[in-house]
Amino acid sequence: MFWFSSYIYVPVLSPYVEHLGASYVMVGAVLGVYGLMQILFRLPIGIGSDILNRRRPFIYLGLIASGASCLLFLAGADPGWALAARAVSGIAASAWVVYSVMFAGYFPKEEAGKAMGLLQFTTVIAQLASMMISGYIAEHWGWNAPFVIGGVVAAAALLLALRLPEQRQDKRENAIQIKDLAEVIKEPLLVKVSLLSVLAHCVLFITMFGYTPNQALAIGAGKESLGWLTLAFMLPHAAATLYGSRWFGRLLGDRGTLLLGFAGSALFTLLIPSMPTLAALCATQVGNGFMQGLIFPLLLGKSVSGVAPFRRATAMGFYQAVYAIGMSGGPFVAGWMSSAYGLKGGFWLGGIAAALAALLSWVWIREAGRTGGRAPKIGAET
Numbered sequence: 001m002f003w004f005s006s007y008i009y010v011p012v013l014s015p016y017v018e019h020l021g022a023s024y025v026m027v028g029a030v031l032g033v034y035g036l037m038q039i040l041f042r043l044p045i046g047i048g049s050d051i052l053n054r055r056r057p058f059i060y061l062g063l064i065a066s067g068a069s070c071l072l073f074l075a076g077a078d079p080g081w082a083l084a085a086r087a088v089s090g091i092a093a094s095a096w097v098v099y100s101v102m103f104a105g106y107f108p109k110e111e112a113g114k115a116m117g118l119l120q121f122t123t124v125i126a127q128l129a130s131m132m133i134s135g136y137i138a139e140h141w142g143w144n145a146p147f148v149i150g151g152v153v154a155a156a157a158l159l160l161a162l163r164l165p166e167q168r169q170d171k172r173e174n175a176i177q178i179k180d181l182a183e184v185i186k187e188p189l190l191v192k193v194s195l196l197s198v199l200a201h202c203v204l205f206i207t208m209f210g211y212t213p214n215q216a217l218a219i220g221a222g223k224e225s226l227g228w229l230t231l232a233f234m235l236p237h238a239a240a241t242l243y244g245s246r247w248f249g250r251l252l253g254d255r256g257t258l259l260l261g262f263a264g265s266a267l268f269t270l271l272i273p274s275m276p277t278l279a280a281l282c283a284t285q286v287g288n289g290f291m292q293g294l295i296f297p298l299l300l301g302k303s304v305s306g307v308a309p310f311r312r313a314t315a316m317g318f319y320q321a322v323y324a325i326g327m328s329g330g331p332f333v334a335g336w337m338s339s340a341y342g343l344k345g346g347f348w349l350g351g352i353a354a355a356l357a358a359l360l361s362w363v364w365i366r367e368a369g370r371t372g373g374r375a376p377k378i379g380a381e382t
Contacts, residue, residue: 001157002099005066006089008153008230009073009146010127011134011213011226018214022079028335030079031210035201035327037090041296041325043228046097046317055102056166062095064096064304065160066219067154073147074146090324097317103302116304117297121242124293128234135226158326185318192364193299196258197323200295200356202330203265206350207288208233210331212272212281221278232282233289240293248294254302258361262289264353272342 009016018028049058065088072085100119107115132148178270184189204210204263212233213226221229248257268288303319330353335345341348 001153002189003123004130005154006092007061007127008130008134008150008192010209011131012138014214017082017216020077020079026079027330028084032328032332033083033087034090035324037087038094038324038335039321041094042089042097043317046314058095058098059161061094063154063158065092067151070147070151072145097320100316102149111270120297124238124241127175131230135223139224144217148316183315190303190315194319194322197299198326199353201323202326202353203269203350204292205206205327206330206334206346207269211343211346216278216281223326227276229282229285232307233285237269237287237289237293240290240295241297244294245361255365259358260355261291261294262361264357266351269347269354270351272347293372297303338381
């Protein structure tokens with residue numbers, strides 16, 4: 001319900017802001033401020049949750065902010081309201097740090113990868129369900145309808161969360177301190193996968209969560225057809241998230257799986273602006289969705305590998321704050337390039353980012369290459 005309320009309007013967001021009279025640069029700012037707020041808030045939320053040894057208040061914060069962002073979209077027809085609303089939704093998404101750590105706490109430490117894969121799958125299903133109906137709702141009930149539904153779902157989720165039991169760690173002498181932050185973020189694997197995730201989210205928020213819907217409308221598709229575009233991306237994305245990274249991990253290792261995912265994403269992103277029909281565009285989304293689904297669970301599981309449980313919210317906060325740079329910077333720079341070169345300019349940027357990530361995966365992720373072709377279980381470093 002959390003992600004449903006935050007993503008029900010995502011397929012129509014950039015066309016909606018453009019409908020309000022905004023330039024591609026302003027569209028990029030609206031898309032990018034979502035990541036900017038996460039850069040600012042995710043790490044403090046993670047540290048605060050560890051210091052207070054509490055999770056539930058931050059769950060409340062995320063749901064309240066998600067509902068408030070939907071209300072702000074309804075406040076006026078000026079693009080500035082959309083900018084403010086998307087900023088508040090970025091605060092909401094920052095609470096995902098605590099969701100992730102709280103969910104992982106229900107599993108043994110050695111099953112961190114399994115927990116993150118299951119959580120990522122649940123996220124994808126929620127995004128798929130909401131984004132599938134977004135275009136249909138906007139087509140039949142108007143631009144504002146997705147925001148109304150998102151606000152109602154967030155309010156309902158908050159009522160359910162009031163019964164959520166608090167999850168605390170046992171009392172300990174070595175509780176996380178602000179001074180320990182430097183030790184957490186100096187973990188080499190955490191830094192590397194965080195930077196790779198910057199590039200991965202740059203591609204994601206330029207394509208499916210950014211300008212791919214604009215490209216569909218530009219070649220003659222209707223708003224109602226955006227559901228097919230979403231389905232083409234999200235179904236293979238969900239399948240790869242739940243099973244693909246494990247299967248390919250056994251065959252190719254971590255490095256090989258990341259190389260395949262990023263290289264494939266680069267190819268399909270570069271093909272987007274040359275597709276003449278909606279069916280052809282959907283074909284690129286099938287490939288892109290699958291390739292990106294190989295990447296995210298692997299990076300997410302590795303982000304907390306080797307980190308003590310009472311520091312995991314801090315490590316996860318760092319990881320999510322860093323990758324939010326891609327969520328913010330990618331769409332913003334793509335908006336500038338789209339203003340200068342047309343929509344194809346933004347997709348060129350996404351393709352280059354994915355290709356760079358493929359190269360860095362080959363250089364940085366070396367431990368999987370020593371497994372003799374058999375990938376370690378995600379999170380096995382713990």
